Amino acid sequence: MARRNVRRCSQCGMELPKGSRRSRRYCGAACRTRAWRQMRARRAAIDAGGEALRAVLEGRRHPWPRFLCPECGSTWYSSDTPFGKTKRSDSQYCSPRCRTRAWRKRSRSAGVTV
Numbered sequence: 001m002a003r004r005n006v007r008r009c010s011q012c013g014m015e016l017p018k019g020s021r022r023s024r025r026y027c028g029a030a031c032r033t034r035a036w037r038q039m040r041a042r043r044a045a046i047d048a049g050g051e052a053l054r055a056v057l058e059g060r061r062h063p064w065p066r067f068l069c070p071e072c073g074s075t076w077y078s079s080d081t082p083f084g085k086t087k088r089s090d091s092q093y094c095s096p097r098c099r100t101r102a103w104r105k106r107s108r109s110a111g112v113t114v
């Protein structure tokens with residue numbers, strides 16, 4: 001396979017448009033966000049140590065489960081629940097923002113003024 005001087009998104013491997021700045025690493029905001037999330041998860045794994053850290057260092061998949069955020073529909077790895085720890089009941093959302101939004105929606109439908 002001919003390897004031309006083509007640069008790819010560090011996240012999804014898609015070719016970056018020709019003439020992109022050298023500092024550019026991702027094809028778009030979605031990949032940048034995902035990379036940031038992974039970075040955060042990696043940091044949590046380093047804090048957690050043990051099996052979680054080993055998995056990250058070896059490039060294996062994150063040992064903790066993937067969640068689907070019911071609010072925005074994106075999938076995410078819980079960086080708040082390092083391997084072996086009990087997950088909180090509110091950890092199904094990708095971010096505190098989504099959690100708050102869902103909570104507001106719930107209280108509104110229950111007729112509670114926030």
Ligand SMILES: [Zn+2]
Nearest residue numbers: 009012027031
């Ligand atoms: Zn990408």
Ligand SMILES: [Zn+2]
Nearest residue numbers: 069072094098
């Ligand atoms: Zn979300």
